[in-house]
Amino acid sequence: MRYAETGFNLEIDLTRGNIERVETDPRDTELYLGGLGTNAKILWDRVPPEVEPFSPENLLIFSAGLLCGTPATGCNRTIVSTISPQTELMAFSMMGGFWAPELKYAGYDKVIFRGKSPNLVYLWINNDKVEIRDASHLQGKGAIETAELIQDELNEPKAQVAAIGLAGENRIYYASIEQGRSSASRLGVGAVMGDKGIKAIAVRGTKDINVAEPAEFIELCNEVLEYIKFRNENPIPGVMTILKGLGSPQEMATHDEKWHTENFMWGNARVRRRDFWNEEIAKEWKETMESMQTRLISCYNCPMKCGATITPTGQPTYMMKCFSKLTYTMAAMSDLEFGFKIAGLAQEYGVDGYSTPQVMAFALELYENGILTDDDFPGMPSDNEGRFYWLLDRIVRREGIGDVLANGTYWAAQQIGKGAEEYAHNTIKKHEQLPLKLSMLNPVYFLMYSTGEKINITQIEGQFPQAPYPKREHREAFVKDWFQVPDEKFKQYFLDWEPRGENSNPYYPTVQMSCDIVDWQERMHYIDDALGMCSGLSSFPLKPPYHMHNYPKFISAGAGIEMDEDKLTQAAKRYRTLVRAINIRRGMRRKDEKPPEDHWKKRFPELEKELLDTYYKLKGWNNDGIPTKESLHELGLDYVSEDFVERGILSDDEGTLSEETSTETEKK
Amino acid sequence: MGEKKTKIVKTIKIDADLCNGCRACEVICSAFHATPKYSSNNPARSRIRVIRDPLRDVYVPVYAGEYTASECMGRDKYVIDGKEYDECAFCRASCPSRDLFKEPDSGLPLKCDMCEDDPPQEEPLCVQWCITDALTYEEREEEVEEEVEQEEMEIGLEALADKFGLDKIMDTVARMSMKD
Structure with missing residues (x-):
């Protein structure tokens, strides 16, 4: 009997219309856990680096995490993996909501799509009955609208639906997959779904999910719930409001946006408005929020209320979460009301709330600077907000300039030329980032930005405070009940961290400490992504209920896999390395691992080099960021090094090619 | 005339305005009632279901009540504060008119037992797991006249x-x- 997981995947061949239910190998679960981990294994095995994102050979995998569907609070995430059209690397975008547990109750851990459907279809999974159904009547429909239409036509209000909008159908490089209150929106997973001709996946399940040691498991769950209650009643002092509690940043419950609006950049990630926030704006935005918001809402089996239902005047209701609250507002230099209105439209179209506003602001900046001209914007309204609506519409339809912008700032700049590259200044690995521009280099963030392969800072950071507390006594108070640390040394790192002087950024945390901190933070995120846990209860906030000490017990009692902290660390390292291996095989190298040039004003090239050198070493990667034969062997990934040698990525004798040769290869 | 007796009335108070729609109540109910206890969970077996339609702001946790062999002669539909609720949304019956409160495999009816347990639970599990306080538990003694049988x-x-x-x-x- 399989515990926590179902032990079955659905294999869907869209080209032939074939559906198979395939039993999985329990040994893979032990090695790669599930979710992201086993997704990476499948992509490594079945998608060679020559495969283009929009090739029928590319896979699109929807996976529930290992513990999704068990009573573990907040464990509800769907991990969508494929090759991204934007970065041409492995994309793993994720969504909360209700879809993954429903898939488990239907009896499957993953749905794996290959091939391409000749016409638009949707998949209907109803326990053992799985059908590919015609979706031609849903063409062009909004993502949320589609979900409702499908529930109606199946007469299954309890079916959970993940769908794309027009943007996915038209293969916009930052198209999302929407599912009620949640979306997998980064890295263009919606575009791959559209390319494969899948409009939606509806799922309904009424089967049991078993756990291996029921009494132990439920006790662990109860402890987590108790600790959540404790944390809700005891917010962390001395940090800004959105970092005090659990969950993803409580943007839907927060009215005070002084920090975001004055510290994040407006427009095309350029303009800082230091004295923006005042009483009048505070009042106006609060009124907007209160008049449009109906209720704070949650994902499956989670008490945190990170989302909200929003009804802008004259528009349909939609569900919003987190920072998409401000991305459109700030890109357009507008107000919250505009932000809410356009975000509703954008969600129906199914586009990423981070990239989309930035692409539009980028286009208008090119226009203002004469790189794009009136000829590129025929019929564009003259008012600022009107321009954003107009651009959004062109982009999702790939009309005129929209067809260029639909590929994101990096590719659009390449295509436009004439110096447009200078304006696509806020990407990492070709993907748009949060509009943050800061002064002093932060060594920890430097490493996370450079080496993160989820390519979104919020998916790497967490656990360790973002800034030092000014007073030692406050730091001492902070570490007192900080039991989540995997090692006591982290407490000392924090105690000695000062805002100014010798023990401050950029030389403190020291290189070694920074590497340790990043390694810990990243590990926690990778574990979450295999288990299907929301990072809002684990890797993202300070002092979370899930951590390195209780996770092994959850896996043992839940999935029946013997686990301890070392074994879990090793497993996470294994599939983290596999994700890197997939990207290395697709050409990613050290040269790609850098934050935007202007992310910090004060840069320290020598320190940055040392940081990267040391971190690579800690991770078992060579100086070009390639996992070494030795470290691959240690992780049981000899099949990766064999492949690397065969492709000339690693040399047979010493494990790595000499630096010279590697640079030579690069030049080609 | 019968004697006066006291009986304990167990009430779960449902504040639909506080419901966040997460369905933790369904998870823990089905886990508690699994054999062995907590060995599995499956909301389809839960004796509480959240009728949930977020876009219309409909959140109604409903408990499984008595089994009924035949459905009512007609159905009801409530409109409250402009929100239209499902047909029979507030009814607790395990009834032929709908698939609610039936074992998914056998079709046998399910009924909330307030988590009867030995030793007794302080509160039904759904209440314990609803930390947003949409569900709260109240117990009171009531004097009733025992009728002569x-x-x-x-x-x-x-x-x-x-x-x-x-x-x-x-x-x-x-x-x-x-x-x-």
């Missing part, structure tokens, strides 16, 4: 007497006994 035939006769009057019954009984 009637025999089966007496209950039947009383119903006939209500319908036809006692005289007519006595006449009928007399006539029937003469036939013998």
Whole structure:
């Protein structure tokens, strides 16, 4: 009997219309856990680096995490993996909501799509009955609208639906997959779904999910719930409001946006408005929020209320979460009301709330600077907000300039030329980032930005405070009940961290400490992504209920896999390395691992080099960021090094090619 | 007249305005009622279901009540504060009209038992797991008059007497006994 997981995947061949239910190998679960981990294994095995994102050979995998569907609070995430059209690397975008547990109750851990459907279809999974159904009547429909239409036509209000909008159908490089209150929106997973001709996946399940040691498991769950209650009643002092509690940043419950609006950049990630926030704006935005918001809402089996239902005047209701609250507002230099209105439209179209506003602001900046001209914007309204609506519409339809912008700032700049590259200044690995521009280099963030392969800072950071507390006594108070640390040394790192002087950024945390901190933070995120846990209860906030000490017990009692902290660390390292291996095989190298040039004003090239050198070493990667034969062997990934040698990525004798040769290869 | 007795009335108070729609109540209910306890979970087996339609702001946790063999002669539909609720949304019955509160494999009816347990639980599990406080538990003692138990035939006769009057019954009984 399989515990926590179902032990079955659905294999869907869209080209032939074939559906198979395939039993999985329990040994893979032990090695790669599930979710992201086993997704990476499948992509490594079945998608060679020559495969283009929009090739029928590319896979699109929807996976529930290992513990999704068990009573573990907040464990509800769907991990969508494929090759991204934007970065041409492995994309793993994720969504909360209700879809993954429903898939488990239907009896499957993953749905794996290959091939391409000749016409638009949707998949209907109803326990053992799985059908590919015609979706031609849903063409062009909004993502949320589609979900409702499908529930109606199946007469299954309890079916959970993940769908794309027009943007996915038209293969916009930052198209999302929407599912009620949640979306997998980064890295263009919606575009791959559209390319494969899948409009939606509806799922309904009424089967049991078993756990291996029921009494132990439920006790662990109860402890987590108790600790959540404790944390809700005891917010962390001395940090800004959105970092005090659990969950993803409580943007839907927060009215005070002084920090975001004055510290994040407006427009095309350029303009800082230091004295923006005042009483009048505070009042106006609060009124907007209160008049449009109906209720704070949650994902499956989670008490945190990170989302909200929003009804802008004259528009349909939609569900919003987190920072998409401000991305459109700030890109357009507008107000919250505009932000809410356009975000509703954008969600129906199914586009990423981070990239989309930035692409539009980028286009208008090119226009203002004469790189794009009136000829590129025929019929564009003259008012600022009107321009954003107009651009959004062109982009999702790939009309005129929209067809260029639909590929994101990096590719659009390449295509436009004439110096447009200078304006696509806020990407990492070709993907748009949060509009943050800061002064002093932060060594920890430097490493996370450079080496993160989820390519979104919020998916790497967490656990360790973002800034030092000014007073030692406050730091001492902070570490007192900080039991989540995997090692006591982290407490000392924090105690000695000062805002100014010798023990401050950029030389403190020291290189070694920074590497340790990043390694810990990243590990926690990778574990979450295999288990299907929301990072809002684990890797993202300070002092979370899930951590390195209780996770092994959850896996043992839940999935029946013997686990301890070392074994879990090793497993996470294994599939983290596999994700890197997939990207290395697709050409990613050290040269790609850098934050935007202007992310910090004060840069320290020598320190940055040392940081990267040391971190690579800690991770078992060579100086070009390639996992070494030795470290691959240690992780049981000899099949990766064999492949690397065969492709000339690693040399047979010493494990790595000499630096010279590697640079030579690069030049080609 | 019967004696005065006290009985404990167990109430789960549902504040639909506080419901965040997460369905933790369904998860823990089905886990608690699994055999062995907590060995599996499956919301389809839960004795509480959240009727949830976020875009219309509909959140109604409903508990499984009595089984009914036949459905009502008609159905009801509530509109409250401009929100239209599903047909029979507030009804607790395990009823042929819908798939709610039935074991998914056997179709056998499910009924909330307030998590009867040994040793007893402080509160039903759904309440314990609803930390947003949409579900709270109240217990109170109520004095009730214990009715003298009637025999089966007496209950039947009383119903006939209500319908036809006692005289007519006595006449009928007399006539029937003469036939013998």
